Amino acid sequence: MDWAGLTFSTLFGTLRDVLPIVLVVVVFQFLVLRRSLANPARVLTGFVFVVLGIVLFLIGLETAIFPLGRGMAEQLIAQATAGADGQGWLSYGWIYLFAFAIGFSTTMAEPSLIAVAGKAGEISGGSVGVLGLRIAVALGVATGITLGVYRIIYGLPMHWFIIAGYIVVVIQTAMAPRKMVPLAYDSGGVTTSTVTVPLVAALGLGLAGAVPGRNPLIDGFGLIAFAAPFAIISVLAYSQLSVYMARKG
Amino acid sequence: MAFNFQLLPGFPSRPQLRSAFRFRISPILRNLLSALTDSIRDLTPIITVIAFFQIVVLGQAPDDLMTIIAGMLCVAAGLTLFVAGLEMALFPLGESMANGFVHKGSPTALLAFAFALGFGTTVAEPALIAVCAEAARAAAEAGVIAEDPAAIARYALELRYVVAFSVGLAIVIGVVRILKGWPIHWLIIGGYVLVVVMTAFAPREIISIAYDSGAVTTSTITVPMVTALGVGLASSIRGRNPMLDGFGLIAFASLTPMIFVMGYGVVTN
Numbered sequence: 001m002d003w004a005g006l007t008f009s010t011l012f013g014t015l016r017d018v019l020p021i022v023l024v025v026v027v028f029q030f031l032v033l034r035r036s037l038a039n040p041a042r043v044l045t046g047f048v049f050v051v052l053g054i055v056l057f058l059i060g061l062e063t064a065i066f067p068l069g070r071g072m073a074e075q076l077i078a079q080a081t082a083g084a085d086g087q088g089w090l091s092y093g094w095i096y097l098f099a100f101a102i103g104f105s106t107t108m109a110e111p112s113l114i115a116v117a118g119k120a121g122e123i124s125g126g127s128v129g130v131l132g133l134r135i136a137v138a139l140g141v142a143t144g145i146t147l148g149v150y151r152i153i154y155g156l157p158m159h160w161f162i163i164a165g166y167i168v169v170v171i172q173t174a175m176a177p178r179k180m181v182p183l184a185y186d187s188g189g190v191t192t193s194t195v196t197v198p199l200v201a202a203l204g205l206g207l208a209g210a211v212p213g214r215n216p217l218i219d220g221f222g223l224i225a226f227a228a229p230f231a232i233i234s235v236l237a238y239s240q241l242s243v244y245m246a247r248k249g
Numbered sequence: 250m251a252f253n254f255q256l257l258p259g260f261p262s263r264p265q266l267r268s269a270f271r272f273r274i275s276p277i278l279r280n281l282l283s284a285l286t287d288s289i290r291d292l293t294p295i296i297t298v299i300a301f302f303q304i305v306v307l308g309q310a311p312d313d314l315m316t317i318i319a320g321m322l323c324v325a326a327g328l329t330l331f332v333a334g335l336e337m338a339l340f341p342l343g344e345s346m347a348n349g350f351v352h353k354g355s356p357t358a359l360l361a362f363a364f365a366l367g368f369g370t371t372v373a374e375p376a377l378i379a380v381c382a383e384a385a386r387a388a389a390e391a392g393v394i395a396e397d398p399a400a401i402a403r404y405a406l407e408l409r410y411v412v413a414f415s416v417g418l419a420i421v422i423g424v425v426r427i428l429k430g431w432p433i434h435w436l437i438i439g440g441y442v443l444v445v446v447m448t449a450f451a452p453r454e455i456i457s458i459a460y461d462s463g464a465v466t467t468s469t470i471t472v473p474m475v476t477a478l479g480v481g482l483a484s485s486i487r488g489r490n491p492m493l494d495g496f497g498l499i500a501f502a503s504l505t506p507m508i509f510v511m512g513y514g515v516v517t518n
Contacts, residue, residue, distance in 0.1 A: 020369035028362045033349040046338025049330045057327030064320025072302050105294035111331050112472035123491045159448050166441045173434045179492045182433045185500035190472050192464040222457030224464045
Protein backbone atom coordinates (compact mmCIF):
# COMPACT_ATOMS: atom_id res chain seq x y z
CA MET A 1 0.00 0.00 0.00
CA ASP A 2 1.51 3.30 -1.14
CA TRP A 3 0.34 5.55 1.70
CA ALA A 4 2.57 8.52 0.81
CA GLY A 5 1.46 8.67 -2.82
CA LEU A 6 -2.20 8.26 -1.88
CA THR A 7 -1.97 10.95 0.80
CA PHE A 8 -0.29 13.37 -1.59
CA SER A 9 -2.75 12.84 -4.45
CA THR A 10 -5.78 13.02 -2.11
CA LEU A 11 -4.50 16.20 -0.47
CA PHE A 12 -3.84 17.78 -3.86
CA GLY A 13 -7.26 16.76 -5.19
CA THR A 14 -9.09 18.07 -2.12
CA LEU A 15 -7.24 21.40 -2.19
CA ARG A 16 -8.10 21.79 -5.88
CA ASP A 17 -11.71 21.04 -4.95
CA VAL A 18 -11.78 23.55 -2.10
CA LEU A 19 -9.95 26.33 -3.95
CA PRO A 20 -12.95 27.65 -5.98
CA ILE A 21 -15.07 27.88 -2.81
CA VAL A 22 -12.33 29.72 -0.92
CA LEU A 23 -11.89 32.08 -3.88
CA VAL A 24 -15.63 32.85 -4.12
CA VAL A 25 -15.91 33.37 -0.35
CA VAL A 26 -12.81 35.60 -0.15
CA VAL A 27 -13.83 37.76 -3.14
CA PHE A 28 -17.38 38.32 -1.88
CA GLN A 29 -16.52 38.63 1.81
CA PHE A 30 -13.72 41.17 1.44
CA LEU A 31 -14.41 42.92 -1.88
CA VAL A 32 -18.21 42.97 -2.10
CA LEU A 33 -19.44 42.79 1.50
CA ARG A 34 -16.26 44.49 2.83
CA ARG A 35 -16.59 42.86 6.21
CA SER A 36 -13.98 41.21 8.38
CA LEU A 37 -14.73 37.80 9.86
CA ALA A 38 -16.25 37.74 13.33
CA ASN A 39 -13.86 35.09 14.61
CA PRO A 40 -11.09 34.56 12.04
CA ALA A 41 -8.98 32.12 14.10
CA ARG A 42 -11.94 29.83 14.73
CA VAL A 43 -13.13 29.92 11.10
CA LEU A 44 -9.62 29.25 9.82
CA THR A 45 -9.13 26.33 12.23
CA GLY A 46 -12.52 25.00 11.16
CA PHE A 47 -11.57 25.22 7.49
CA VAL A 48 -8.33 23.33 8.15
CA PHE A 49 -10.40 20.69 10.02
CA VAL A 50 -12.79 20.37 7.07
CA VAL A 51 -9.99 19.92 4.53
CA LEU A 52 -7.99 17.51 6.72
CA GLY A 53 -11.21 15.64 7.53
CA ILE A 54 -12.12 15.18 3.86
CA VAL A 55 -8.55 14.06 3.04
CA LEU A 56 -8.46 11.47 5.86
CA PHE A 57 -11.99 10.31 5.02
CA LEU A 58 -11.15 9.78 1.34
CA ILE A 59 -7.85 8.00 2.16
CA GLY A 60 -9.73 5.65 4.47
CA LEU A 61 -12.47 4.98 1.89
CA GLU A 62 -9.85 4.29 -0.79
CA THR A 63 -7.82 1.87 1.37
CA ALA A 64 -10.52 0.04 3.31
CA ILE A 65 -14.11 0.45 2.21
CA PHE A 66 -13.99 0.80 -1.60
CA PRO A 67 -11.71 -2.18 -2.38
CA LEU A 68 -13.71 -4.41 -0.02
CA GLY A 69 -17.08 -3.23 -1.33
CA ARG A 70 -16.09 -3.54 -4.99
CA GLY A 71 -14.54 -6.97 -4.40
CA MET A 72 -17.72 -8.17 -2.68
CA ALA A 73 -19.94 -6.85 -5.46
CA GLU A 74 -17.82 -8.72 -8.04
CA GLN A 75 -17.82 -11.98 -6.06
CA LEU A 76 -21.56 -11.85 -5.34
CA ILE A 77 -22.33 -11.17 -9.01
CA ALA A 78 -20.03 -14.02 -10.09
CA GLN A 79 -21.73 -16.42 -7.63
CA ALA A 80 -25.22 -15.39 -8.77
CA THR A 81 -24.60 -15.54 -12.52
CA ALA A 82 -22.77 -18.89 -12.19
CA GLY A 83 -26.07 -20.47 -11.04
CA ALA A 84 -27.61 -22.06 -14.16
CA ASP A 85 -31.19 -20.84 -13.73
CA GLY A 86 -30.24 -17.22 -14.42
CA GLN A 87 -33.11 -14.98 -13.43
CA GLY A 88 -34.49 -16.65 -10.28
CA TRP A 89 -35.12 -14.63 -7.14
CA LEU A 90 -33.01 -17.07 -5.12
CA SER A 91 -29.84 -16.93 -7.18
CA TYR A 92 -29.89 -13.15 -6.94
CA GLY A 93 -31.07 -13.07 -3.32
CA TRP A 94 -27.73 -12.11 -1.83
CA ILE A 95 -27.32 -9.34 -4.41
CA TYR A 96 -30.66 -7.80 -3.45
CA LEU A 97 -29.70 -7.99 0.22
CA PHE A 98 -26.27 -6.52 -0.56
CA ALA A 99 -27.81 -3.66 -2.57
CA PHE A 100 -30.20 -2.84 0.26
CA ALA A 101 -27.54 -3.08 2.98
CA ILE A 102 -24.94 -1.07 1.08
CA GLY A 103 -27.51 1.62 0.17
CA PHE A 104 -28.54 1.96 3.82
CA SER A 105 -25.11 1.84 5.42
CA THR A 106 -23.29 4.16 3.00
CA THR A 107 -26.07 6.75 3.34
CA MET A 108 -25.73 6.68 7.14
CA ALA A 109 -22.02 7.55 6.73
CA GLU A 110 -22.58 10.30 4.10
CA PRO A 111 -21.04 13.57 5.40
CA SER A 112 -23.31 15.93 3.37
CA LEU A 113 -26.42 14.26 4.80
CA ILE A 114 -25.00 14.56 8.33
CA ALA A 115 -24.58 18.31 7.65
CA VAL A 116 -28.10 18.89 6.29
CA ALA A 117 -29.82 16.75 8.93
CA GLY A 118 -27.88 18.49 11.71
CA LYS A 119 -28.88 21.91 10.41
CA ALA A 120 -32.53 20.84 10.11
CA GLY A 121 -32.53 19.55 13.68
CA GLU A 122 -30.99 22.80 14.91
CA ILE A 123 -33.35 25.27 13.19
CA SER A 124 -36.51 23.24 13.80
CA GLY A 125 -35.72 23.53 17.51
CA GLY A 126 -35.56 19.75 17.89
CA SER A 127 -38.93 18.94 16.34
CA VAL A 128 -37.11 17.24 13.42
CA GLY A 129 -35.18 14.28 14.83
CA VAL A 130 -31.70 14.22 13.29
CA LEU A 131 -31.16 10.47 13.56
CA GLY A 132 -34.74 9.64 12.55
CA LEU A 133 -34.40 11.81 9.45
CA ARG A 134 -31.14 10.13 8.46
CA ILE A 135 -32.56 6.65 9.00
CA ALA A 136 -35.58 7.62 6.84
CA VAL A 137 -33.28 8.83 4.05
CA ALA A 138 -31.11 5.71 4.33
CA LEU A 139 -34.14 3.38 4.11
CA GLY A 140 -35.32 5.29 1.03
CA VAL A 141 -31.94 5.01 -0.67
CA ALA A 142 -31.74 1.30 0.20
CA THR A 143 -35.18 0.68 -1.35
CA GLY A 144 -34.28 2.71 -4.44
CA ILE A 145 -30.99 0.91 -5.04
CA THR A 146 -32.66 -2.49 -4.55
CA LEU A 147 -35.34 -1.60 -7.12
CA GLY A 148 -32.61 -0.33 -9.44
CA VAL A 149 -30.83 -3.69 -9.18
CA TYR A 150 -34.12 -5.47 -9.94
CA ARG A 151 -34.47 -3.28 -13.04
CA ILE A 152 -30.97 -4.15 -14.27
CA ILE A 153 -31.52 -7.89 -13.73
CA TYR A 154 -34.84 -7.91 -15.60
CA GLY A 155 -33.86 -5.26 -18.17
CA LEU A 156 -36.84 -2.94 -17.55
CA PRO A 157 -36.63 0.69 -18.75
CA MET A 158 -35.30 2.99 -16.06
CA HIS A 159 -37.56 5.98 -16.63
CA TRP A 160 -40.73 4.00 -15.73
CA PHE A 161 -39.46 3.62 -12.18
CA ILE A 162 -38.16 7.17 -11.87
CA ILE A 163 -41.34 8.72 -13.28
CA ALA A 164 -43.53 6.51 -11.07
CA GLY A 165 -41.39 7.55 -8.10
CA TYR A 166 -41.87 11.24 -8.82
CA ILE A 167 -45.64 10.79 -9.27
CA VAL A 168 -45.74 9.38 -5.73
CA VAL A 169 -43.65 12.38 -4.60
CA VAL A 170 -46.19 14.78 -6.14
CA ILE A 171 -49.11 13.04 -4.41
CA GLN A 172 -47.28 13.01 -1.06
CA THR A 173 -46.33 16.69 -1.43
CA ALA A 174 -50.02 17.58 -1.41
CA MET A 175 -50.57 15.62 1.81
CA ALA A 176 -47.38 15.96 3.88
CA PRO A 177 -46.77 18.74 6.46
CA ARG A 178 -45.69 21.81 4.46
CA LYS A 179 -42.63 22.58 6.57
CA MET A 180 -41.05 19.23 5.77
CA VAL A 181 -41.41 19.46 1.96
CA PRO A 182 -38.28 21.57 1.18
CA LEU A 183 -36.15 19.48 3.53
CA ALA A 184 -37.43 16.27 1.90
CA TYR A 185 -36.59 17.58 -1.60
CA ASP A 186 -33.11 18.54 -0.39
CA SER A 187 -32.47 15.14 1.12
CA GLY A 188 -33.07 13.61 -2.31
CA GLY A 189 -30.14 15.64 -3.61
CA VAL A 190 -27.65 15.02 -0.83
CA THR A 191 -28.11 11.28 -0.45
CA THR A 192 -25.67 10.28 -3.13
CA SER A 193 -22.23 11.65 -2.55
CA THR A 194 -18.73 10.62 -1.53
CA VAL A 195 -19.43 7.19 -0.03
CA THR A 196 -22.48 5.98 -1.93
CA VAL A 197 -21.65 6.84 -5.55
CA PRO A 198 -18.45 4.78 -6.08
CA LEU A 199 -19.87 1.62 -4.46
CA VAL A 200 -23.28 1.82 -6.12
CA ALA A 201 -21.76 2.64 -9.52
CA ALA A 202 -19.46 -0.40 -9.17
CA LEU A 203 -22.48 -2.59 -8.38
CA GLY A 204 -24.46 -1.23 -11.35
CA LEU A 205 -21.65 -1.50 -13.89
CA GLY A 206 -20.65 -4.95 -12.59
CA LEU A 207 -24.22 -6.27 -12.86
CA ALA A 208 -24.82 -4.75 -16.30
CA GLY A 209 -21.60 -6.38 -17.50
CA ALA A 210 -22.41 -9.82 -16.03
CA VAL A 211 -26.15 -10.28 -16.66
CA PRO A 212 -26.60 -11.61 -20.22
CA GLY A 213 -28.22 -9.14 -22.63
CA ARG A 214 -27.46 -5.96 -20.64
CA ASN A 215 -25.43 -3.11 -22.04
CA PRO A 216 -23.12 -1.54 -19.42
CA LEU A 217 -23.42 1.86 -21.15
CA ILE A 218 -27.22 1.94 -21.10
CA ASP A 219 -28.02 -0.22 -18.08
CA GLY A 220 -24.97 0.36 -15.88
CA PHE A 221 -25.57 4.05 -15.34
CA GLY A 222 -28.71 5.34 -13.73
CA LEU A 223 -28.59 3.19 -10.59
CA ILE A 224 -27.57 6.28 -8.59
CA ALA A 225 -30.58 8.16 -9.98
CA PHE A 226 -32.87 5.67 -8.19
CA ALA A 227 -31.77 6.93 -4.80
CA ALA A 228 -33.18 10.49 -5.03
CA PRO A 229 -36.96 9.94 -5.58
CA PHE A 230 -37.11 7.12 -3.05
CA ALA A 231 -35.25 9.18 -0.43
CA ILE A 232 -37.83 11.97 -0.91
CA ILE A 233 -40.74 9.50 -0.64
CA SER A 234 -39.25 8.05 2.52
CA VAL A 235 -38.68 11.43 4.24
CA LEU A 236 -42.21 12.62 3.33
CA ALA A 237 -43.62 9.33 4.65
CA TYR A 238 -41.59 9.75 7.85
CA SER A 239 -43.03 13.24 8.38
CA GLN A 240 -46.57 12.05 7.62
CA LEU A 241 -46.09 9.21 10.09
CA SER A 242 -44.81 11.58 12.82
CA VAL A 243 -47.88 13.80 12.35
CA TYR A 244 -50.16 10.76 12.48
CA MET A 245 -48.49 9.43 15.64
CA ALA A 246 -48.64 12.85 17.32
CA ARG A 247 -52.35 13.14 16.52
CA LYS A 248 -53.07 9.65 17.77
CA GLY A 249 -51.01 9.68 20.97
CA MET B 250 18.56 39.42 22.59
CA ALA B 251 15.21 38.33 21.27
CA PHE B 252 12.74 40.93 20.07
CA ASN B 253 9.92 41.43 22.55
CA PHE B 254 6.61 41.18 20.68
CA GLN B 255 4.82 42.34 23.82
CA LEU B 256 6.10 45.86 23.16
CA LEU B 257 4.22 46.12 19.83
CA PRO B 258 1.11 48.31 20.13
CA GLY B 259 -2.07 46.25 20.24
CA PHE B 260 -0.32 42.96 20.94
CA PRO B 261 -2.14 41.06 23.72
CA SER B 262 -0.41 40.72 27.06
CA ARG B 263 0.62 37.32 28.41
CA PRO B 264 -2.48 36.79 30.61
CA GLN B 265 -4.69 37.94 27.73
CA LEU B 266 -3.03 35.44 25.41
CA ARG B 267 -3.36 32.69 27.97
CA SER B 268 -7.06 33.30 28.52
CA ALA B 269 -7.71 33.59 24.76
CA PHE B 270 -5.91 30.29 24.26
CA ARG B 271 -7.90 28.52 26.96
CA PHE B 272 -11.14 30.02 25.67
CA ARG B 273 -10.56 28.76 22.12
CA ILE B 274 -9.12 25.33 22.72
CA SER B 275 -11.55 23.83 25.17
CA PRO B 276 -14.75 24.24 23.07
CA ILE B 277 -12.87 22.85 20.06
CA LEU B 278 -11.83 19.78 22.05
CA ARG B 279 -15.37 19.36 23.32
CA ASN B 280 -16.64 19.60 19.71
CA LEU B 281 -14.13 17.00 18.56
CA LEU B 282 -14.99 14.54 21.33
CA SER B 283 -18.73 14.66 20.70
CA ALA B 284 -18.11 14.45 16.94
CA LEU B 285 -15.95 11.36 17.49
CA THR B 286 -18.66 9.41 19.31
CA ASP B 287 -21.12 10.38 16.57
CA SER B 288 -18.71 9.25 13.83
CA ILE B 289 -18.28 5.85 15.44
CA ARG B 290 -22.07 5.47 15.57
CA ASP B 291 -22.40 6.60 11.93
CA LEU B 292 -19.80 4.12 10.69
CA THR B 293 -21.13 1.10 12.60
CA PRO B 294 -23.67 0.13 9.87
CA ILE B 295 -21.15 0.04 7.03
CA ILE B 296 -18.60 -1.92 9.08
CA THR B 297 -21.32 -4.39 10.08
CA VAL B 298 -22.48 -4.84 6.47
CA ILE B 299 -18.97 -5.41 5.17
CA ALA B 300 -18.08 -7.83 7.97
CA PHE B 301 -21.34 -9.77 7.50
CA PHE B 302 -20.95 -10.25 3.75
CA GLN B 303 -17.24 -10.98 4.02
CA ILE B 304 -17.56 -13.62 6.74
CA VAL B 305 -21.05 -15.12 6.43
CA VAL B 306 -21.76 -14.91 2.69
CA LEU B 307 -18.34 -15.07 1.10
CA GLY B 308 -16.80 -17.06 3.98
CA GLN B 309 -13.38 -15.46 3.98
CA ALA B 310 -11.38 -12.90 5.91
CA PRO B 311 -10.04 -9.96 3.90
CA ASP B 312 -6.40 -10.34 2.79
CA ASP B 313 -4.79 -7.34 4.38
CA LEU B 314 -6.51 -6.82 7.72
CA MET B 315 -4.02 -4.27 9.07
CA THR B 316 -4.45 -1.93 6.07
CA ILE B 317 -8.21 -2.20 6.40
CA ILE B 318 -8.18 -1.38 10.10
CA ALA B 319 -5.86 1.60 9.44
CA GLY B 320 -8.21 2.75 6.66
CA MET B 321 -11.27 2.47 8.93
CA LEU B 322 -9.48 4.58 11.57
CA CYS B 323 -8.75 7.20 8.88
CA VAL B 324 -12.44 7.26 7.91
CA ALA B 325 -13.51 7.75 11.54
CA ALA B 326 -10.91 10.48 12.19
CA GLY B 327 -11.77 12.23 8.92
CA LEU B 328 -15.51 12.26 9.57
CA THR B 329 -14.88 13.59 13.09
CA LEU B 330 -12.70 16.48 11.85
CA PHE B 331 -15.14 17.28 9.04
CA VAL B 332 -18.16 17.51 11.34
CA ALA B 333 -16.26 19.62 13.90
CA GLY B 334 -14.98 21.95 11.16
CA LEU B 335 -18.48 22.25 9.73
CA GLU B 336 -19.78 23.78 12.96
CA MET B 337 -16.73 26.02 13.32
CA ALA B 338 -16.28 27.33 9.79
CA LEU B 339 -18.70 26.42 6.99
CA PHE B 340 -22.04 26.98 8.77
CA PRO B 341 -21.16 30.25 10.55
CA LEU B 342 -19.41 31.59 7.45
CA GLY B 343 -22.30 30.80 5.10
CA GLU B 344 -24.87 32.24 7.50
CA SER B 345 -22.90 35.41 8.26
CA MET B 346 -22.41 36.02 4.52
CA ALA B 347 -26.13 35.52 3.86
CA ASN B 348 -26.85 37.99 6.66
CA GLY B 349 -24.30 40.43 5.19
CA PHE B 350 -25.96 40.35 1.77
CA VAL B 351 -29.38 41.04 3.30
CA HIS B 352 -27.98 44.02 5.22
CA LYS B 353 -26.16 45.32 2.17
CA GLY B 354 -29.51 45.29 0.37
CA SER B 355 -28.07 44.54 -3.07
CA PRO B 356 -29.85 41.65 -4.81
CA THR B 357 -27.37 41.83 -7.71
CA ALA B 358 -24.41 41.09 -5.43
CA LEU B 359 -26.34 38.26 -3.77
CA LEU B 360 -27.33 36.67 -7.08
CA ALA B 361 -23.77 36.99 -8.40
CA PHE B 362 -22.56 35.21 -5.25
CA ALA B 363 -25.21 32.51 -5.68
CA PHE B 364 -24.17 31.87 -9.29
CA ALA B 365 -20.44 31.90 -8.47
CA LEU B 366 -20.97 29.44 -5.61
CA GLY B 367 -22.91 27.01 -7.81
CA PHE B 368 -20.76 27.33 -10.94
CA GLY B 369 -17.39 27.51 -9.18
CA THR B 370 -17.88 24.49 -6.96
CA THR B 371 -19.30 22.31 -9.73
CA VAL B 372 -16.93 22.98 -12.62
CA ALA B 373 -13.94 21.40 -10.80
CA GLU B 374 -15.89 18.52 -9.22
CA PRO B 375 -13.96 15.25 -9.86
CA ALA B 376 -17.10 13.08 -9.96
CA LEU B 377 -18.55 15.36 -12.65
CA ILE B 378 -15.34 15.24 -14.72
CA ALA B 379 -15.51 11.44 -14.61
CA VAL B 380 -19.19 11.32 -15.64
CA CYS B 381 -18.61 13.78 -18.52
CA ALA B 382 -15.69 11.75 -19.86
CA GLU B 383 -17.88 8.64 -19.72
CA ALA B 384 -20.72 10.47 -21.49
CA ALA B 385 -18.39 11.66 -24.27
CA ARG B 386 -17.19 8.10 -24.88
CA ALA B 387 -20.80 6.90 -25.00
CA ALA B 388 -21.68 9.67 -27.49
CA ALA B 389 -18.74 8.72 -29.73
CA GLU B 390 -19.76 5.06 -29.68
CA ALA B 391 -23.33 5.99 -30.57
CA GLY B 392 -22.02 8.02 -33.51
CA VAL B 393 -23.29 11.38 -32.24
CA ILE B 394 -19.80 12.87 -32.48
CA ALA B 395 -16.70 11.85 -34.45
CA GLU B 396 -14.66 9.09 -32.80
CA ASP B 397 -11.43 11.05 -32.40
CA PRO B 398 -9.86 12.19 -29.10
CA ALA B 399 -10.19 15.92 -29.85
CA ALA B 400 -13.94 15.73 -30.52
CA ILE B 401 -14.47 13.54 -27.44
CA ALA B 402 -12.50 15.93 -25.22
CA ARG B 403 -14.44 18.93 -26.54
CA TYR B 404 -17.79 17.20 -25.95
CA ALA B 405 -16.76 16.32 -22.36
CA LEU B 406 -15.61 19.88 -21.64
CA GLU B 407 -18.78 21.45 -23.10
CA LEU B 408 -20.92 19.06 -21.07
CA ARG B 409 -19.01 20.02 -17.92
CA TYR B 410 -19.63 23.72 -18.51
CA VAL B 411 -23.30 23.03 -19.28
CA VAL B 412 -23.71 21.22 -15.94
CA ALA B 413 -21.76 23.87 -13.97
CA PHE B 414 -23.84 26.64 -15.57
CA SER B 415 -27.05 24.79 -14.74
CA VAL B 416 -26.01 24.44 -11.07
CA GLY B 417 -25.15 28.16 -10.90
CA LEU B 418 -28.56 28.93 -12.38
CA ALA B 419 -30.22 26.55 -9.90
CA ILE B 420 -28.77 28.38 -6.89
CA VAL B 421 -29.84 31.72 -8.45
CA ILE B 422 -33.42 30.46 -8.96
CA GLY B 423 -33.44 29.03 -5.43
CA VAL B 424 -32.25 32.34 -3.94
CA VAL B 425 -34.86 34.31 -5.92
CA ARG B 426 -37.47 31.92 -4.54
CA ILE B 427 -36.33 32.65 -0.97
CA LEU B 428 -36.36 36.42 -1.60
CA LYS B 429 -39.86 36.30 -3.12
CA GLY B 430 -41.21 33.64 -0.77
CA TRP B 431 -42.56 31.44 -3.57
CA PRO B 432 -43.66 27.96 -2.46
CA ILE B 433 -41.08 25.39 -3.51
CA HIS B 434 -43.31 22.57 -4.70
CA TRP B 435 -44.65 24.25 -7.87
CA LEU B 436 -41.12 24.97 -9.08
CA ILE B 437 -39.81 21.50 -8.27
CA ILE B 438 -42.84 19.64 -9.65
CA GLY B 439 -42.74 21.83 -12.78
CA GLY B 440 -39.05 20.95 -13.09
CA TYR B 441 -39.74 17.23 -12.87
CA VAL B 442 -42.52 17.49 -15.45
CA LEU B 443 -39.95 19.13 -17.71
CA VAL B 444 -37.53 16.24 -16.98
CA VAL B 445 -40.22 13.74 -17.99
CA VAL B 446 -41.01 15.64 -21.21
CA MET B 447 -37.32 15.96 -22.08
CA THR B 448 -36.82 12.21 -21.45
CA ALA B 449 -39.21 11.53 -24.32
CA PHE B 450 -37.15 13.63 -26.75
CA ALA B 451 -33.55 13.10 -25.59
CA PRO B 452 -31.31 10.53 -27.30
CA ARG B 453 -31.36 7.27 -25.36
CA GLU B 454 -27.65 7.09 -24.49
CA ILE B 455 -27.70 10.47 -22.71
CA ILE B 456 -30.74 9.78 -20.48
CA SER B 457 -29.13 7.69 -17.76
CA ILE B 458 -26.06 9.94 -17.74
CA ALA B 459 -28.31 13.01 -17.42
CA TYR B 460 -30.15 11.40 -14.49
CA ASP B 461 -26.85 10.52 -12.81
CA SER B 462 -25.39 14.00 -13.39
CA GLY B 463 -28.09 15.42 -11.15
CA ALA B 464 -26.81 13.22 -8.36
CA VAL B 465 -23.07 13.89 -8.66
CA THR B 466 -23.09 17.68 -8.70
CA THR B 467 -23.51 18.34 -5.01
CA SER B 468 -20.24 17.71 -3.20
CA THR B 469 -19.37 17.36 0.46
CA ILE B 470 -18.18 20.94 0.83
CA THR B 471 -20.80 22.60 -1.41
CA VAL B 472 -23.79 21.15 0.45
CA PRO B 473 -23.05 22.75 3.86
CA MET B 474 -22.21 26.14 2.28
CA VAL B 475 -25.36 26.19 0.15
CA THR B 476 -27.54 24.99 3.05
CA ALA B 477 -26.09 27.69 5.32
CA LEU B 478 -26.72 30.31 2.61
CA GLY B 479 -30.39 29.33 2.29
CA VAL B 480 -31.04 29.04 6.02
CA GLY B 481 -29.11 32.27 6.69
CA LEU B 482 -31.15 34.17 4.07
CA ALA B 483 -34.45 32.84 5.34
CA SER B 484 -33.52 33.74 8.93
CA SER B 485 -32.39 37.28 8.02
CA ILE B 486 -35.37 38.29 5.87
CA ARG B 487 -38.47 39.24 7.81
CA GLY B 488 -41.49 37.05 7.08
CA ARG B 489 -39.45 34.04 5.92
CA ASN B 490 -39.36 30.79 7.83
CA PRO B 491 -36.00 28.94 7.89
CA MET B 492 -37.66 25.50 7.60
CA LEU B 493 -40.17 26.50 4.91
CA ASP B 494 -37.94 28.83 2.85
CA GLY B 495 -34.37 28.04 3.90
CA PHE B 496 -34.13 24.51 2.50
CA GLY B 497 -34.56 23.58 -1.15
CA LEU B 498 -31.45 25.04 -2.79
CA ILE B 499 -29.86 21.58 -3.11
CA ALA B 500 -33.07 20.26 -4.66
CA PHE B 501 -32.79 22.83 -7.47
CA ALA B 502 -29.11 22.00 -7.93
CA SER B 503 -29.88 18.34 -8.52
CA LEU B 504 -32.81 19.09 -10.86
CA THR B 505 -31.40 21.57 -13.41
CA PRO B 506 -28.42 19.43 -14.54
CA MET B 507 -30.84 16.71 -15.74
CA ILE B 508 -32.78 19.23 -17.84
CA PHE B 509 -29.68 20.91 -19.26
CA VAL B 510 -27.78 17.69 -20.03
CA MET B 511 -30.78 16.28 -21.93
CA GLY B 512 -31.16 19.65 -23.66
CA TYR B 513 -27.51 19.45 -24.66
CA GLY B 514 -28.12 15.92 -25.97
CA VAL B 515 -31.02 17.14 -28.11
CA VAL B 516 -29.02 20.09 -29.49
CA THR B 517 -25.90 18.08 -30.39
CA ASN B 518 -27.86 15.21 -31.90
